[in-house]
Amino acid sequence: MSDIAIAEVGAADGSENSRQADWVPIHFDLRDTWFPVAFSADIGTQAVRRIVHAQPYYLWRDRGRLRAAEFRPDQLEPLRRSATAFTGGTGHYPVTERYGYVWAWYGNSDNADLALNPCIPFLPVDGSKIPRYTQRTVRFDAASPLSVENLIDLTHADFLHANAIGDGRCESDIVEVQSTSETVTRTRIVTRKSVAPVMRWIGGVRAKYQDLRAVLHVHLRNNLAISYPSFSSGYAIPNVQPFVPVGRHRSRVDQTNYTVAAPAPFRWLMPRISYVIQPQDNAVLRPQNERYFDADGRRDLSSRFDAPGNRYRLLMRRLAERQRQGDFSYAADANPSADISVVLGMNG
Amino acid sequence: MGDGQWWAVSLTEAVGNNKPLSVVCEGEELVLFRNAAGRAFALEDRCPHRRVPLSPGVLTPGGLQCPYHGWTFDGASGVCREIPNLHADERVPSRHAARAFLVAEADGFIHVWRGSGAPTGVLPSAAYRPIGREYSGSAVVNIVHGTYLETMLDGPECLLAFPGVTITDFFLGDPRREGEHLVLDRGGVWKGKGIGPAFVRDHPLVLRTRVPLAGGAIFVELLTAAEVPLVTIFIASTANRRGTTSLNWRGFRHAHHAPGAPFAWRLRRTAGRAPFEVLPEVKGKSIAALRVAPSLELATSRMRQGAECRGEHNE
Structure with a gap:
C-alpha cells in the first residue's frame, strides 16, 4: 500500500513551494472530499473509468450494488496488493449515491464521512425523478x-x-x-x-x-x-x-x-x-x-x-x-x- | 549596450486594420495589429490580466481589446488604457500593461525588435530591393529553425524549387563569409536541356544562398553563369513553436534575359507565373538523407562572429 504523497502529485518538478506566492491553479490537489464522479444513471454492470486528479476510479454495479475501485473488476484481485492509501489498501473507494450522482471519496478513506457530502437542496436526495434531459x-x-x-x-x-x-x-x-x-x-x-x-x-x-x-x-x-x-x-x-x-x-x-x-x-x-x-x-x-x-x-x-x-x-x-x-x-x-x-x- | 535582433515576422499585407494577426517569433507568441491610421504595433500575445491570447481580440480606437474581459491595450506602450465598467474617476494603474515591441515596417515586411537595449543595425529586409512584379507567401514548415538554415546550405533543393531548373549538389567552392551571412554557390542546369547535370561541362546557372549567422534573414538568388541575376528571393525565417519554422517571403524575377532558357521558362515568364516556389512542406526523408557539408561552417562562423561582437563591445 503506497502513501498519499501530496507534494508529488501537486508538482512533478517539486517547484510547488517556490510558487506559492502566485496563483497556480494546476497545482491544487485537495483531499478528503466527495467527488460526484458520474451520473447514477450512467453506471451499470459494465465498468466505466473516471479520473480524479491522477487517481483512477472504476465504477460499476455488481448485482445491483454500486462499486468503485482502483482497478477494473477483472483485475481487482490480481492487483489488490498494489492498492493505494486512497482505498486503504482494499482497492475499493468509499462510495455513495445522492442527487442523481455517484459520489466517491478522494483522500484518506478512514476519513470518509457521509456527513461531509454536500447538500443540493433543489435536487431530490435519492435522485428519483431527475429527468435525463437535465x-x-x-x-x-x-x-x-x-x-x-x-x-x-x-x-x-x-x-x-x-x-x-x-x-x-x-x-x-x-x-x-x-x-x-x-x-x-x-x-x-x-x-x-x-x-x-x-x-x-x-x-x-x-x-x-x-x-x-x-x-x-x-x-x-x-x-x-x-x-x-x-x-x-x-x-x-x-x-x-x-x-x-x-x-x-x-x-x-x-x-x-x-x-x-x-x-x-x-x-x-x-x-x-x-x-x-x-x-x-x-x-x-x-x-x-x-x-x-x-x-x-x-x-x-x-x-x-x-x-x-x-x-x-x-x-x-x-x-x-x-x-x-x-x-x-x-x-x-x-x-x-x-x-x-x-x-x-x-x-x- | 544590450543584445537584440530585428526580426521580419510578417508580410505587410497580412496585417490589416480590422483584425489582429497572431505570429510567433523565436518561439514567442506575438500579436500584430494596426490602428486606424495604419500604423503597425506588436504586443506579446498574452493578456497580463488572465494570460489569454490577445490575438482573438477586437481593435478599438484605444488599441487592442482582450477577448476575455475587455481590457484594452495601447499598441505603442502596451499600457492598459481601459477596463470596462470602471467609474469615470477610476484610473488604471500604469503597471497594468502588456509587453510591447518596437516595430519597423519596410520593404513589405513588419519587423519587431526582440532584445534588450535600443535597436541597432539595419533591418533584415534592407538588402531586398524588388524590381518588377513580386511574388510573396507565408508558411509554417515542419522543421526546426536551425535545421532549416543548415538545409539552405546543404540542400536548398529540399526547401525551394525553380520550375524549369534543376539545382545540383555541386558546390562552387566553400561557404564564404559576407557580412552577417554565410554565402554558398552551387551549380544549376535548365531542365530539358541536354541529358542531365552530370554531363554538363559548365553549369549554366548558379544558385546563391545567403544564410544568416544571427537572425533569420535568408537571401536566395538564381544567377546565370555570368552572375547576372534572374530571380531574387528574401525569406524571413524564425522559430515557431514545437520545432517548426515560420517563413514569410517575397521574391521577383529580374528583367534580364536568360540565355539558353527552355521554352517552359519563357512561357511562365510571359504568363506571369512565379519563377520560384518556397516549399510549404518539407520532406523529412529527403532532409534526413542530406549529408552535412557546407553547414559545418555555420557553427565556426557564428563563434567567430560572436567573438567579434564581444571584441567590439570591449573597445
Whole structure:
C-alpha cells in the first residue's frame, strides 16, 4: 500500500513551494472530499473509468450494488496488493449515491464521512425523478480551479457569451461575496437587465427587461458549484456543475440544469446551452491553462471586478497550504452537508 | 549596450486594420495589429490580466481589446488604457500593461525588435530591393529553425524549387563569409536541356544562398553563369513553436534575359507565373538523407562572429 504523497502529485518538478506566492491553479490537489464522479444513471454492470486528479476510479454495479475501485473488476484481485492509501489498501473507494450522482471519496478513506457530502437542496436526495434531459456532460480544457474561476468571474460573460447570455446592459448590478474556509458564495443582484437571448427566443419571455438574483455556492475541495439564478420575468434555472479534475489540463463536468419547473420547450433546450457556452470558454481556457505552466514569475494583474475570483484564489491557497501542513480536517465554520436553501435564496 | 535582433515576422499585407494577426517569433507568441491610421504595433500575445491570447481580440480606437474581459491595450506602450465598467474617476494603474515591441515596417515586411537595449543595425529586409512584379507567401514548415538554415546550405533543393531548373549538389567552392551571412554557390542546369547535370561541362546557372549567422534573414538568388541575376528571393525565417519554422517571403524575377532558357521558362515568364516556389512542406526523408557539408561552417562562423561582437563591445 503506497502513501498519499501530496507534494508529488501537486508538482512533478517539486517547484510547488517556490510558487506559492502566485496563483497556480494546476497545482491544487485537495483531499478528503466527495467527488460526484458520474451520473447514477450512467453506471451499470459494465465498468466505466473516471479520473480524479491522477487517481483512477472504476465504477460499476455488481448485482445491483454500486462499486468503485482502483482497478477494473477483472483485475481487482490480481492487483489488490498494489492498492493505494486512497482505498486503504482494499482497492475499493468509499462510495455513495445522492442527487442523481455517484459520489466517491478522494483522500484518506478512514476519513470518509457521509456527513461531509454536500447538500443540493433543489435536487431530490435519492435522485428519483431527475429527468435525463437535465443532465449533460461537458469537458473543459483547463484544470478544475481555473474552470471554477471562470464560472465565478462575471465580467467575461459580456465579451465571450453575449450572444447566449445577453449583453451587460442593466440599471444596477451588485455583486457580493461571502466565504467560509471551505466555500465561496457569490451573490449577484441585477435590476432591469436586457433579457437573455435564450430566454427571449426559447423561453417566451416577452418583457423588455428582467431582474436577476443569482447565487453561486462553490465547495473548494471538490470544485462543486451549486447555482441558483432566478429571473423575473422568467424562471429559476437551478444547476449543479461539479468540476471534477481530470489531471492538470482538463476537467469534466456532469452538470444538472434542473429546469423541470420551466415551461416547454425551454426546460428541454436550456440544458443544451452548455454546448454553446463551453466551446466559448474553452477558447480562452485552453491557452490560459498552458500558460500557468510557464515559470516566468509574472503574476496576474487584477481589477476590482476580480474580487470574487481573487477571494476564491486566496481561499484555495489557504486550504492547500493547510493540507500541505498535514491538516485535512474541516474547520468549525465548515459544514458541507448543511442545508443551503436560504443561502441560495430559494425561498424568495 | 544590450543584445537584440530585428526580426521580419510578417508580410505587410497580412496585417490589416480590422483584425489582429497572431505570429510567433523565436518561439514567442506575438500579436500584430494596426490602428486606424495604419500604423503597425506588436504586443506579446498574452493578456497580463488572465494570460489569454490577445490575438482573438477586437481593435478599438484605444488599441487592442482582450477577448476575455475587455481590457484594452495601447499598441505603442502596451499600457492598459481601459477596463470596462470602471467609474469615470477610476484610473488604471500604469503597471497594468502588456509587453510591447518596437516595430519597423519596410520593404513589405513588419519587423519587431526582440532584445534588450535600443535597436541597432539595419533591418533584415534592407538588402531586398524588388524590381518588377513580386511574388510573396507565408508558411509554417515542419522543421526546426536551425535545421532549416543548415538545409539552405546543404540542400536548398529540399526547401525551394525553380520550375524549369534543376539545382545540383555541386558546390562552387566553400561557404564564404559576407557580412552577417554565410554565402554558398552551387551549380544549376535548365531542365530539358541536354541529358542531365552530370554531363554538363559548365553549369549554366548558379544558385546563391545567403544564410544568416544571427537572425533569420535568408537571401536566395538564381544567377546565370555570368552572375547576372534572374530571380531574387528574401525569406524571413524564425522559430515557431514545437520545432517548426515560420517563413514569410517575397521574391521577383529580374528583367534580364536568360540565355539558353527552355521554352517552359519563357512561357511562365510571359504568363506571369512565379519563377520560384518556397516549399510549404518539407520532406523529412529527403532532409534526413542530406549529408552535412557546407553547414559545418555555420557553427565556426557564428563563434567567430560572436567573438567579434564581444571584441567590439570591449573597445
